[in-house]
Structure formats: C-alpha cells, structure tokens
Amino acid sequence: MAAGGVGEATLGAGLLLTLEPTGLTKIGGGALFLHGADLTAAGLKQLWINQSVQTFTSQIVSGGLITTGVPSPYANLVGGLTEIGMATLPIGIVGKAGVAARGTKGIIDVTSKPRILDTALVTAEKWLKPGYTEIGKPGSGVYRSADGLRQFRMSATDIGGGHGKIGPHVHFEKFSPTGEKLKNIHTPLIFP
C-alpha cells in the first residue's frame, strides 16, 4: 500500500510539473499526489501497527454514509470502492488531457465546434484582449491583438461562406513572436 502510494504521489508530482496547455494534468496530478500521500500514510501506519488501516479518503466516505444511516458493512464497501475510484479518476482526467493535447498538436488548420455569432464575438474579445486593432482595409474584419500574437478574422467572405467547405465561419489565429502561424481555428457559424 505504501509503495503504491509513493508511486502514485510521484506520478502526481510529475504531472503537476508537466507543461501542457489544457491544465487538466494539473487537476489530475494534484488529485493523484494527494491520494498518493493518503495511501502512503495509511500503508506506513498499517506496517507499524500490523493491522488493516483505512485511508482518509475511505474513512471520510464510509463515515459519512454511516452518519446518514447506511449499515457499516455497506458503507465500508462503498468507501473501498471510492478508494479505487480516486486512483482511477485522476488517471482518466490525465488521459483526457493527453488526448486533447495530442488531438491538434502540430496541426495548424483546425475546425472547432460551431458557434452562434454573438458567442464567437464574445470569445473574440477575450481572445484578442484590450488594445487590438483592425488591420488591412478599414472594415476588413481582421483584428490583431496589441502584442501581434493573436488574430480574429471575420471578413465578408468568411461570414458569407463564400469559400470553404464549412460555410459561414470566423477564424481564431495564433502566431509566434516571429510571425509564423501556429494555429488557425476555423469556427463554423450557426444561425438559430
């Protein structure tokens, strides 16, 4: 139990230090680290007193159920099952982060889920941050952030669906400091 806990906590700490854009590894890593520490403490105590010891996670869940009137054997069973769940849930979260990060890694042109125009405009404000300017001809519909690293594009042909297989759409784009395009998210528009 203690060895498993140390392993889980180490894995959790590693995930906390992993550089990844979604932040999901931080949530999963934090949960793994805390649960690993709980498992380690229970394991060491079990070695010391030579008796079976429940983790805090398991105690909290089973204790709570007993308080609400659930018979102790059932409550302990649920506590034990939660224990297993606590170990697997963060792994699931981390797995999801991996898929999300892998999904579009290295691919510049991607298509997002459709949005209504109002939602896209609210997202655009957040994407560009204050200080953005319109570039190209006045009324072009191409907006660049103050630091030059982000762009929102809704030109007449984008919104009109005059090109492309996805019909009316807008763009959220990201550049490197040297001007290289890193991401070009095509967001289809829906008109409810």
Add this chain to the structure above:
Amino acid sequence: MKTYNRFIAEVPPVRQEQHIRWLVLEEDLENTGGWYLYGHQDLNEGSDFDSWHQTRPEAQREASTRWGVTEDDWKSDV
C-alpha cells in the same frame, strides 16, 4: 469590372499534409485589401482551409515554409 489576381500551385507530393494538394493565392481588393491562401484537396470543391495575409509576399512565404511551394510554382489563373 474589377480585375483581381489569382494563382494556383500544386503542393509537392512530399509536402502534402491533411490531403491538401493545391494552394490558391487570391487577392482580395474589395473587402480586406489583403491576400487569401486557400488549401484544396480538390480544386473542383471548396477550400479545406484559408489563411489571410496583408501582402502577397507574406502569403507566398507561408506557402513556401509550410507547403514547400516556391515562387516559380505559382501559375496565373486569370
């Protein structure tokens, strides 16, 4: 009638990604004053992606660095 510039280039087979075989470079005088770079799997269908550039050299630079399309590869389509 307004005239506009449009060029087509075939992406070298070794540089084709996401099944993009053709690039179209199109001037957008009327709306943005910039240049569109379209990626097509098939020229008879709509584009699979589009990017926008303030100038033609900027669009051609992207075509060159990302897709390996050189200046000589572009053929006028007007």
